[in-house]
Amino acid sequence: MTPVSIGMIGAGWFGRKHVEVMRREPACRLAAIADPAPEARAYAQSAGVPCFERYEEMLDRVKPRAAIIAAPNLLHAPAGMACAERGIPMLVEKPIADTVESAMPLIAAAERAGVALLVGHHRRYNPIIAKAREIVRAGALGRITAVSAQWMLLKADEYFSAAHRRLPGAGPILTNAVHDIDDLRFICGEIASVQAMTSHAVRQYPVEDTAVIVFRFAGGALGTLTVSDTAAAPWSWELTSGENPFYPRNDENCYLISGTEGALAVPRLELWRYREQAEKGWTQPLSRERLSVEAGDPLARQIRHFCAVARGEAEPAVTGRDAARSLRVVQAVLEAAKTGYTFEIDAEREIGESCSCLSL
Ligand SMILES: NC(=O)c1ccc[n+]([C@@H]2O[C@H](COP(=O)([O-])OP(=O)(O)OC[C@H]3O[C@@H](n4cnc5c(N)ncnc54)[C@H](O)[C@@H]3O)[C@@H](O)[C@H]2O)c1
Structure with a gap:
């Protein structure tokens, strides 16, 4: 089975944690990183993938099959909408957004586009x-x-x-x-x-x-x-x-x-x-x-589930609406x-x- 290529939006503390987990998971592979921080470039280089300052550019040029959004909370909704517009299934870190008011347009955009949205309540x-x-x-x-x-x-x-x-x-x-x-x-x-x-x-x-x-x-x-x-x-x-x-x-x-x-x-x-x-x-x-x-390592289980979601084989276990309720x-x-x-x-x-x- 071809591994699901994943674009990482935000490679700070938790984005890198996802990358570590992905390294041990044959169902997926890291395709690229989008993060404007200067240290992200060196990190991407060490991981052997291209680095972009803007996530839109990463999504358009690399065309990953799926994306993980581990950028600051304020960016979850805009980055998620960018994924939805491009038909790219996403794992959005918790909380789904900074507020319910900004989460709702993301949820609506993903539902309208028929794009899977999984939220990282990994526990x-x-x-x-x-x-x-x-x-x-x-x-x-x-x-x-x-x-x-x-x-x-x-x-x-x-x-x-x-x-x-x-x-x-x-x-x-x-x-x-x-x-x-x-x-x-x-x-x-x-x-x-x-x-x-x-x-x-x-x-x-x-x-x-x-x-x-x-x-x-x-x-x-x-x-x-x-x-x-x-x-x-x-x-x-x-x-x-x-x-x-x-x-x-x-x-x-x-x-x-x-x-x-x-x-x-x-x-x-x-x-x-x-x-x-x-x-x-x-x-x-x-x-x-x-x-x-x-x-069982919940992050490993979550990434396996996300790969199945991205391949269209499973429905998100934690939907946008469910996470918005939390x-x-x-x-x-x-x-x-x-x-x-x-x-x-x-x-x-x-x-x-x-x-x-x-x-x-
Ligand atoms: N599930 C969990 O247990 C868990 C644990 C920690 C963090 N998180 C979540 O992960 C997210 C990131 O938290 P963190 O602790 O890694 O923060 P962090 O500050 O360490 O990392 C955030 C990264 O996003 C990057 N970033 C900023 N603007 C960006 C942009 N426009 N495009 C792409 N990247 C951009 C920053 O440069 C930084 O590298 C938060 O939403 C947080 O709630 C979840």
Whole structure:
């Protein structure tokens, strides 16, 4: 089978991560890079592919069969539209765009042109997340009552040497918690309303360093997500899942999901239930079963899926509308934190048909 030729739009930190993954994947090959940064030229040369300053020129001259967009969020929509206009299937990094308002024209353009649009919420390909969803969706926990999720770690001081990372919009809510919000939607169903409070008391940059978010899921469950990038703590997906070798793994959980019949701790996949189903209640012993799944690199699985999508053999597992719903929740969180109000999310009206995250 001929490998799918892929044009990389944006070869910064995550674009290069995609290139690394592609090197190990025979279903695809890197065809070219588009990135105006001077260091991208040397990087492209070392990868043995041409480098272009403008992505339009790369798409027109190289005519890759597919494109990955790993440029800054603001460019996702215009670069995606350029792909849609040329009939080039795309993998757009998360978040789908900087705002839902700019994501919608991209989604419409791709749909109009019949061009596949996959969004890089790669954790959905992680077997742990897939198993958690399967358990919850199969009803093993009964009716979901409450969810407690954590994203706490300590970002290095040098991370903030780039001025844009200190500004609103570049903080842990949009950059990091968007993943957790997508996970929670995927596992527990749609989010119908949010409240939030943010703080920048520790780093004192304009951007938040800490946030507490309250959710109401469409199925009625309530949830919280505690976010802090200034916490010397192990409770985040990055520091507990072992998904990315860049981060040391701690044998802890970051999501606790409780229901009327049982509870699940993720990523350790600990399923808590009463030993005797007939004898339930607060005086009865609970048992803990640790479920196992075969490990799988979600980025490798995602690129394989993207190749199948580009060849027309699969439908995108994370569609533009689905990803826009996660972004909509993020925007509601930011608005709720700014105003102190509860934000209702009418995604059906604003974004339309979804998705793999239907309410429980
Ligand atoms: N899925 C994940 O877990 C994950 C992790 C990190 C980043 N990301 C996403 O990847 C994207 C890039 O993030 P990053 O951390 O690699 O940022 P980065 O700043 O390291 O890289 C962005 C690159 O885009 C390039 N760029 C700027 N303007 C461009 C243009 N007009 N055309 C092409 N390239 C252009 C920059 O020169 C830079 O090399 C963001 O959308 C981010 O949210 C996703």
